[in-house]
Amino acid sequence: MRTLIFPYHKIPAGGPRSALLIDVLKFLLVIGGITWLMVRGTDMLGYNWQWYRVPQYLFSFENNQLKAGPLLDGLMVTFYISGFSLLLALVFGLTTALLRMSNSFLATALARGYLEIIRNTPLLVQLFLIYFVLGPILGIDRLFSAVLALSLFEGAYASEIFRAGIVSVHKGQWEAAYSLGLSSRDTYSRIILPQAIRRILPPLTGQAISLVKDSALVSTIAIYDLTMRGQEIIADTYLAFEIWFTIAGIYLVITVTLSTLVNRMENRFRVAI
Amino acid sequence: MPEKMLGNDIITADKINKTFPNEVQALCDFSTRVRRREVLVIIGPSGSGKSTFLRCLNGLEEIDSGSIVIDGVPLDHKKENRLEIRKEVGMVFQLFNLFPHLTVLDNVSLAQRLVRKKSKKEASETSMELLRKVGIPEKANTFPNHLSGGQQQRVAIARALAMMPKVMLFDEATSALDPEMIGEVLEVMKNLAQEGMTMIVVTHEMGFAREVGDRMIFMEEGEIVEEGSPDQLFTNPKKERTGLFLSQIL
Numbered sequence: 001m002r003t004l005i006f007p008y009h010k011i012p013a014g015g016p017r018s019a020l021l022i023d024v025l026k027f028l029l030v031i032g033g034i035t036w037l038m039v040r041g042t043d044m045l046g047y048n049w050q051w052y053r054v055p056q057y058l059f060s061f062e063n064n065q066l067k068a069g070p071l072l073d074g075l076m077v078t079f080y081i082s083g084f085s086l087l088l089a090l091v092f093g094l095t096t097a098l099l100r101m102s103n104s105f106l107a108t109a110l111a112r113g114y115l116e117i118i119r120n121t122p123l124l125v126q127l128f129l130i131y132f133v134l135g136p137i138l139g140i141d142r143l144f145s146a147v148l149a150l151s152l153f154e155g156a157y158a159s160e161i162f163r164a165g166i167v168s169v170h171k172g173q174w175e176a177a178y179s180l181g182l183s184s185r186d187t188y189s190r191i192i193l194p195q196a197i198r199r200i201l202p203p204l205t206g207q208a209i210s211l212v213k214d215s216a217l218v219s220t221i222a223i224y225d226l227t228m229r230g231q232e233i234i235a236d237t238y239l240a241f242e243i244w245f246t247i248a249g250i251y252l253v254i255t256v257t258l259s260t261l262v263n264r265m266e267n268r269f270r271v272a273i
Numbered sequence: 274m275p276e277k278m279l280g281n282d283i284i285t286a287d288k289i290n291k292t293f294p295n296e297v298q299a300l301c302d303f304s305t306r307v308r309r310r311e312v313l314v315i316i317g318p319s320g321s322g323k324s325t326f327l328r329c330l331n332g333l334e335e336i337d338s339g340s341i342v343i344d345g346v347p348l349d350h351k352k353e354n355r356l357e358i359r360k361e362v363g364m365v366f367q368l369f370n371l372f373p374h375l376t377v378l379d380n381v382s383l384a385q386r387l388v389r390k391k392s393k394k395e396a397s398e399t400s401m402e403l404l405r406k407v408g409i410p411e412k413a414n415t416f417p418n419h420l421s422g423g424q425q426q427r428v429a430i431a432r433a434l435a436m437m438p439k440v441m442l443f444d445e446a447t448s449a450l451d452p453e454m455i456g457e458v459l460e461v462m463k464n465l466a467q468e469g470m471t472m473i474v475v476t477h478e479m480g481f482a483r484e485v486g487d488r489m490i491f492m493e494e495g496e497i498v499e500e501g502s503p504d505q506l507f508t509n510p511k512k513e514r515t516g517l518f519l520s521q522i523l
């Protein structure tokens with residue numbers, strides 16, 4: 001699936017554009033196949049498709065004004081949570097990577113502890129711990145708990161991505177910067193990170209995509225994101241197949257857009273260096 | 274060439290020892306002094322500790338014992354002393370280590386602006402002057418990987434000079450170059466020596482050593498085997514080992 005939507009490791013002779021086209025075609029083929037299977041299957045189940053009832057949950061017209069339906073409202077919440085979590089995850093990730101590579105024993109231990117805890121427990125448990133245990137103690141609300149849990153989780157993975165990108169920069173670059181008298185801060189910001197970013201961007205996009213998908217878990221603490229809205233509608237209407245397909249489609253559009261955008265950015269970086 | 278007037282000591286290395294974590298002792302009680310305007314050439318077989326010595330001088334490697342003082346500043350754990358030495362000691366690496374994401378001009382300007390706090394304009398002017406000096410002002414807006422090895426190394430020299438260092442260290446600056454490009458880099462180094470720059474040069478270029486070097490050290494296994502004027506070492510080595518080594522590489 002990753003290769004389908006983000007073909008950065010194999011670029012055919014036609015260049016990224018035709019590669020994207022081929023991937024989209026392949027993708028449509030797969031979707032077509034699955035749809036056919038589903039239609040056949042649901043026919044046999046005797047499922048009564050009612051797609052015409054879906055649009056009203058996306059948007060509606062009231063007094064000649066376009067109004068967002070519950071699914072789009074939920075989408076906004078998903079955007080909001082994912083956006084903030086992504087920003088915070090980048091901060092956690094970079095900070096942890098720098099701490100882990102520092103000379104201070106305390107800093108390294110701190111970073112390692114954080115990574116071990118986060119990577120070895122399920123996100124759902126972290127979310128519950130933050131919301132049900134830390135939340136009341138620290139007095140943080142539902143939304144902030146969700147953002148904190150997601151960003152701590154994705155930040156741990158982002159930190160490995162940052163670290164790998166940073167150590168991939170040739171040792172001679174550090175030495176040259178050192179011998180010129182650059183501070184370690186300038187060395188990072190002017191020399192190392194600009195070179196590491198090319199290596200960091202592709203896997204980081206993957207991580208951002210994971211984040212958007214993982215954000216669906218916040219529905220478990222009754223945040224009305226896209227997934228939660230969907231569940232709610234299905235409970236009312238029994239349109240399980242139509243709504244879940246719609247929701248999956250929306251997530252897909254977000255993640256494919258994200259990877260396409262970064263793909264473009266990455267090409268620009270490749271030219272610059 | 275008229276006899277060059279050397280100044281007082283600018284580098285004092287006293288009994289420095291360096292053992293790497295893998296138990297390799299790269300330097301054993303290594304002591305030497307370098308005077309202002311002096312060009313010291315260091316030769317020796319692979320693994321004898323030449324690079325390690327240069328790297329210790331600007332703090333790229335930590336010494337285990339002994340002392341290093343550069344222009345009155347001891348290389349100790351004080352941050353300001355260390356920074357002072359990093360600023361005053363320029364280094365040229367075998368593999369150039371130019372910053373690939375910056376233009377030639379930015380490579381040369383960066384440290385002037387960030388460390389010496391010069392304005393953009395002032396740094397650019399100095400940089401262009403230095404690029405003229407190393408013979409490639411027309412490449413100012415090129416990225417390093419569009420340059421030949423010889424051109425890259427000349428940019429690297431200009432970049433180090435931009436900090437106005439008191440001492441320049443050259444670690445096999447021409448070893449990675451195609452033969453036809455060695456000359457242009459040696460020429461730049463020779464001019465630098467003639468201008469009175471204090472230099473320590475690790476090299477296999479014996480012609481250069483003889484012509485430019487004021488003093489030569491032959492080292493092996495982290496120790497000085499013999500030192501003297503290049504001519505003396507070439508024509509009349511006191512140690513058999515020196516003669517053997519020189520006869521092998523000439």
Ligand SMILES: Nc1ncnc2c1ncn2[C@@H]1O[C@H](COP(=O)(O)OP(=O)(O)OP(=O)(O)O)[C@@H](O)[C@H]1O
Pocket residue numbers: 293294295297298299317318319320321322323324325326
């Ligand atoms: N970072 C390091 N870790 C472990 N051992 C090292 C390290 N750097 C150098 N050494 C060892 O220290 C010894 C001296 O190395 P050094 O690079 O100073 O030799 P050199 O005289 O510069 O050799 P060459 O002519 O090959 O460049 C060698 O045995 C080398 O293997």
Ligand SMILES: [Mg+2]
Pocket residue numbers: 323324325444445
């Ligand atoms: Mg060496």
